[in-house]
Amino acid sequence: MEVISKRFFLYLSNNKVLDRLAKRWGARFGADKIIGGETFAHAIPLIKQLNHDGFQVTVDHLGEFVNSVDEARKHAQECLQSICSITHHQLDSEVSVKLTSLGLDISHELVMENMELILSKAEENGITVTIDMEDSSRCYATLEIYKKLKQKYRNLGTVIQSYLYRSNEDVDALQSYDPYLRLVKGAYKESSKVAFPEKRMVDENLKRLIKKNLLNGHYTAVASHDDAMIDYTKKLVEEHGIPRDRFEFQMLYGMRNQMQTELVKEGYTVRVYLPYGEDWYGYFMRRLAERPENIAFAIKGIFSK
Numbered sequence: 001m002e003v004i005s006k007r008f009f010l011y012l013s014n015n016k017v018l019d020r021l022a023k024r025w026g027a028r029f030g031a032d033k034i035i036g037g038e039t040f041a042h043a044i045p046l047i048k049q050l051n052h053d054g055f056q057v058t059v060d061h062l063g064e065f066v067n068s069v070d071e072a073r074k075h076a077q078e079c080l081q082s083i084c085s086i087t088h089h090q091l092d093s094e095v096s097v098k099l100t101s102l103g104l105d106i107s108h109e110l111v112m113e114n115m116e117l118i119l120s121k122a123e124e125n126g127i128t129v130t131i132d133m134e135d136s137s138r139c140y141a142t143l144e145i146y147k148k149l150k151q152k153y154r155n156l157g158t159v160i161q162s163y164l165y166r167s168n169e170d171v172d173a174l175q176s177y178d179p180y181l182r183l184v185k186g187a188y189k190e191s192s193k194v195a196f197p198e199k200r201m202v203d204e205n206l207k208r209l210i211k212k213n214l215l216n217g218h219y220t221a222v223a224s225h226d227d228a229m230i231d232y233t234k235k236l237v238e239e240h241g242i243p244r245d246r247f248e249f250q251m252l253y254g255m256r257n258q259m260q261t262e263l264v265k266e267g268y269t270v271r272v273y274l275p276y277g278e279d280w281y282g283y284f285m286r287r288l289a290e291r292p293e294n295i296a297f298a299i300k301g302i303f304s305k
Contacts, residue, residue, distance in 0.1 A: 034254035035062070036276040040082045043276045044089055046253075051092045054264040055272045056248070058094040058130060059086075062277035063101045069110060072103035076114035078277075080121050087125045094128040096273065099142055111145065119153045126155075128180070133159035135188040136195065143170060150177045157221070161186030162206035163195045171212055182221040182250060183209050207232055214242055221271065223250035225259070244268060 036043030040059070047057050061078045063071075079097060086093050097118065103110035115131075122129045131146055133139065139161075146158040157180035160167050164186065171181070185202050186195070196202045206224070210233055213220045222233045230249060237247060248269035251260050263270045 034252065034275075036253065036274045038276065038278050040078070040085055040276055043274060044085065044091070047091050047093055047274065048089070050272055050274070053261070055260065055270050056092050056094075057272050057274050058096045058250070060096040060098075060132065060273065060275040061101070062275050063279040064098045064134065065100045065105065066103065067105060069103065069106060072101065072106060072110055072114060075101040076117055079118045083118070083121050083125055083127055086127060093274075094130060094271070095122065096130045096132050098132045098134060099145065100134055100138065104138060104141060104145075112148075115145065115149060119149060119156060123153055123155050128155045128157060129153075130157040130159065130180070130182060133161050133184075133186075136164055136190050139164065139166065139170075143174070147174070147177060150179070156180070157182060157219075159184055159223075160209060162209055163190065163202045165194060165196065167205065167209060168212070171209055175216055175218070178218060179213070180219045180221070181209075181213050182223050183213065184223045185226075203229070211236060214247060215240065217246075220247045221250045222247065223273070225251055225256045227259075230259070230263070 036046050036059070040061070043059065047059070050057050059082055061075060061082065063075055066072045066075065079095060079102075082095060085091075086095070095118075097115075099111055099115075102114040102118075119129055131142060133142060143158065146156065150156050158174075159182045160170055162183065162185050164170075171179075174181070183206060185206055196205060203226070206229060210220060210222055210229075214236065222229065224230065233247070233249070236242070237244070244267065248271050249260075249263055250271045250273055253272050253274045260270050260272065
């Protein structure tokens with residue numbers, strides 16, 4: 001049943017008609033429970049509260065698979081404005097970006113131009129940028145861009161997804177770049193030709209990736225809501241004497257709130273991934289696919305209005 005639910009919500013995440021309806025109805029479907037608002041200005045009070053409560057943040061302007069040059073440049077400008085706002089309001093926040101929103105599917109020149117603008121502004125303001133990983137068809141291009149940019153900008157991280165067969169080799173290939181990696185299980189619909197078909201295999205691979213990147217001395221973000229993965233990381237760093245300033249836990253806004261608070265109280269760094277923007281529908285459906293119990297958010301949203 002869980003597999004069916006995951007496939008169902010991944011299918012819905014690509015439905016353009018439902019996407020248009022969702023933008024019209026917005027928070028009625030529970031989106032306000034897992035996004036920071038439709039604009040960065042809406043998200044600022046929430047980021048301040050999260051910082052006050054001991055959390056660091058990374059913000060993501062929602063939107064992906066852009067096929068218009070003008071739209072890609074608008075996304076880049078939004079990122080630049082968010083960086084300026086983070087500095088102006090003295091927020092403890094990084095910025096996450098999706099390369100398809102910045103023109104990856106249009107041209108290499110366009111996405112590189114936009115990334116250079118963003119990274120220059122971020123470096124000027126002392127802010128780290130993380131390149132999100134998208135579906136497997138864009139994995140190679142994303143990592144090649146990361147490698148190229150990392151030679152010039154130190155304030156840059158990226159994401160590795162443990163459900164892909166290639167991820168172990170990808171981590172090996174990145175070692176010479178002193179990578180800041182966010183390690184996740186992965187949330188896109190993928191073929192068994194490129195991705196592990198069973199959750200057990202995905203989990204075991206994530207553990208391997210966490211261990212490898214940490215023992216190689218690189219900063220690691222363990223992005224998981226899974227108790228087993230969190231406990232594994234705690235035991236690993238204790239066993240090998242890895243300082244707490246060499247890793248962090250990352251969780252999505254609105255998910256496992258009690259666990260997030262407990263980790264902060266225990267003295268761990270916890271970063272909340274906070275998306276904002278109007279294009280929230282695909283993101284929301286993938287979150288439901290990851291954890292079917294999140295469906296309760298949507299049901300509660302519908303009947304509480």
